[in-house]
Amino acid sequence: MQEDFLHYIWKHKKFEVNQLKTTQGDAVLVTSVGQHNFNAGPDFFNAQLKIGEQLWAGNVEIHVKSSDWFLHNHEVDKAYDNVILHVVWEHDTDIFRKNNTPIPTLQLKDVVSNVILNNYEKLFSKSGKWINCENDFASVDDFLINNWLERLYFERLERKSLEIQKLLEETKNDWEAVLFVMLTKNFGLKVNGESFFSIAKSVDFSIVRKVQSNQETLEALLFGQAGLLEQDIEDGYYSMLIKEYHFLKQKFKLENKHVISPQFFRLRPPNFPTIRLSQLAGLYFNNQNLFSKIIALNNLDEFYKLFDVTTSLYWETHFSFGKASKTSTKKLTKPFIDLLLINTIVPIKFCYAKQNGHDINNIILNIATEITSEKNSIVDAFNKLKKTSKTSLHSQALIQLKTEYCNKNNCLQCAVGSQLIK
Template sequence: MQEDFLHYIWKHKKFQINNLKTVLGKSIIITNGGQHNLNSGPDFFNAKLRLGEQLWAGNVEIHIKSSDWFLHNHEQDRAYDNVILHVVWEHDTDVFRKDNTSIPTLQLKDFIDISVINNYEKLFSKQSKWINCENNFASIDNFVLNNWKERLYFERLERKSKTIEALLKESKNDWEAVLFKMLAKNFGLKVNGESFFSIAQSLDFSIIRKTQPNQQTLEALLLGQAGQLEDDLQTPYYLNLVKDYKFLKQKFNLENNQVAPVQFFRLRPPNFPTIRLSQLASLYHKYQNLFSKVIEINELKGFYDLFKVSTSKFWETHYTFQKESKALNKTLTKPFVELILINTILPIKFCYAKQKGEIIDDNIIKIASIIDSEKNNIIKAFNNLKKCSSSALDSQALIQLKTAYCDKNKCLKCAIGNSFLNK
């Protein structure tokens, strides 16, 4: 038995509310169960109860056992002087306020239907399961699931907004700088994301602005900060990049000793850091004010057009500086652009609108709903239980579900978990 479960039972009145009595036989009529308090202090504020003939207004405290009141030293805490009812699973002792007045106690186990307990025990059984409700997930009502996924998607956007807001504070509200840092991280994907982010962090965005007009100079800046211009190679393009980077390093007093090393190991050649950094340089060479364009665009096709960029000419025949390869125009692919949209562009647009006091939820839902679902182990596992992810909105929602609810056993705060408990 968890205390959270008792909170859930009280909050949603999952017990026989008629003929309730305290352990001393006094009748209880619940007018208002109170407001759930998630911080310190009593568990439910501003409840209204009729105890016997008297109407009371105050707080409700919930424990597994009555004796937990003393275990938590509530009898010495004035914050609990206004508790009008002590709700427990098992009553094992009388409790008192700081002034020694007795507090009425409700023993919940006397008033709960056995089916509620059975559903709870099934959900939280100790069997080894990927998620607690995996045996019942396929039976979840589609209306419940779809509504919950939409809410989960916006929860995930809110979580990403915290990162964006921290970067905004750091950059003195420079949205262009924040967009560059977020894009850099996502251009690095999972393997080089932190490395690319550290490259972006090692530069003041004003340096990007000053080098944007010349694609080779911008590429030299990014590759140099990534530590990719430190070999003894004699090819003309490489030597030009080294020359440009040395000039930039001296002019802007650049350091890259805090930049995390980039990785090539176990990457497909199109995802090599050299290729991704060249594409990022091309993007910023092409658009002087990328952030304003991101905010203006409201259609998916517009974003595909915006990110229609490729590498510089040298990288059309190379994946590394050392070895030439078959000529290929290395443009950003549709799946890659969609990852950028999911992880950077839509969160940026959401956060910017929120800061401006605007509501663009419908537009974000529209775009996220027509982008293909991500493919990863979490999505695969959910789809094996029930086909439920066909769009980016779905996949982002399910990632939020797994990481913020399932992994933390927060079934009582989950619409899916609640639907099983309510059966």
């Protein structure tokens, strides 16, 4: 028996409410279970109860056994002076206030049905399962799952907002600078995400502002900071970039000693860091006030037009420096733009609106439901249990579900787990 299960039982009144009595035989009427406290102190604040003929308002503490009160040293903690009811699974000793009056105790094991207990034990029985509820996930009502996924989607946006808030503090609330860092990171995708993040962090965005009107100069800045201009290659464009970068390095006192080197290994040529950095330079070359444009747009097709950018001319015949390839226009693809929207644009818009007191949740939902679901191991595994993910809202929510609930055994805080226990 775990305390969090007892919290769940008390919070949701999963007991026979008409047959409650304290261990001393007084009838208990629960008007309000109180506010669940996840920090230090009693488990539930401001509960409202009637014990016998006396009305009480105060705190409720929950333990597996009554003796846990002493095990946790609550008898010497003033925070527990206002406890009006001690809720336990098993009563094994009486608890007293400082004035020697007993604290009423409610024993739950007498008033909780075997059905709930059996469902709880079934859910948490370990047998090498991917998630605790994998045998029953398909049986859960679609309406419940869809509502839960929408809530999880916004939970994930809140989590992503933490990184954005940290960057805002570092840049003194420069949203354009934060957008640049986040976009650069996600241009690197999974393999080069941290590398591109370090590249963006190595350059003050004021420098990007000064050079973005010249695409070749901006490329020189990005390639140079990435450490991609340090080889001996006979190539006119490469030599020009080196010369330009050396000028920028001296002018702006640039350093890149903390930059993580980008990787080419096991990447398809369209995802080479050279191509992605050139596309990023093209995006900023074509959009002098990118953040303002992103905040103004609320339509998915408008975003696709905004990100309709390509590399500079050199990269139409190259994937890496000095090695010519078949001519091809290397535009940002729709799936790639979708990833930028999911991981950068939507979180930025959400965080900016929240900071300024604007409610754009419906706009966010419209965008998220128009973008096709991501494909990854988590989404694929859930879809095998039950076809669940059709949009990016679903796929992002399922990632949140797996990482923050399933992996941490937080089934009692999950709408699916709660439903299965019922």
